[in-house]
Amino acid sequence: MADHAKVVCSGRGDILNTGFGMGLVDTAIQSHDISYHTIIEAHPDVYTRMLATGWGEMPNVRVIFRRWQDVLPQLETYDCKKLTAASQTVAGPCVWFVKECS
Numbered sequence: 662m663a664d665h666a667k668v669v670c671s672g673r674g675d676i677l678n679t680g681f682g683m684g685l686v687d688t689a690i691q692s693h694d695i696s697y698h699t700i701i702e703a704h705p706d707v708y709t710r711m712l713a714t715g716w717g718e719m720p721n722v723r724v725i726f727r728r729w730q731d732v733l734p735q736l737e738t739y740d741c742k743k744l745t746a747a748s749q750t751v752a753g754p755c756v757w758f759v760k761e762c763s
């Protein structure tokens with residue numbers, strides 16, 4: 662997880678992660694000096710746990726409670742001009758994206 666976060670955050674841009682799970686990757690991402698961190702999570706129990714543990718109030722974090730397939734078109738218009746798949750976890754639905762900074 663730490664190595665994935667290091668690669669994804671190397672550009673110090675706006676990071677988008679899909680699937681919070683236990684928050685291991687997102688915690689690792691937060692250890693880097695990035696601009697903004699968007700997390701998309703679809704499971705109500707996970708989302709509730711995220712809010713209970715403060716992820717909804719972090720200054721550079723936005724939590725979107727939706728399926729990533731349903732919000733990617735919106736992200737392309739108001740958040741990410743260009744999305745690049747940086748790596749993919751072994752857990753199937755989790756795909757990482759990093760916004761390329763100009």
Ligand SMILES: C[S@@+](CC[C@H](N)C(=O)[O-])C[C@H]1O[C@@H](n2cnc3c(N)ncnc32)[C@H](O)[C@@H]1O
Nearest residue numbers: 680682683684685686702703704728729752754
């Ligand atoms: C294996 S966990 C992710 C583990 C996480 N990377 C970590 O570091 O702990 C998968 C997560 O993806 C979420 N998920 C599955 N399908 C999703 C989808 N279509 N959109 C958003 N989140 C999804 C699940 O609810 C779960 O929280």
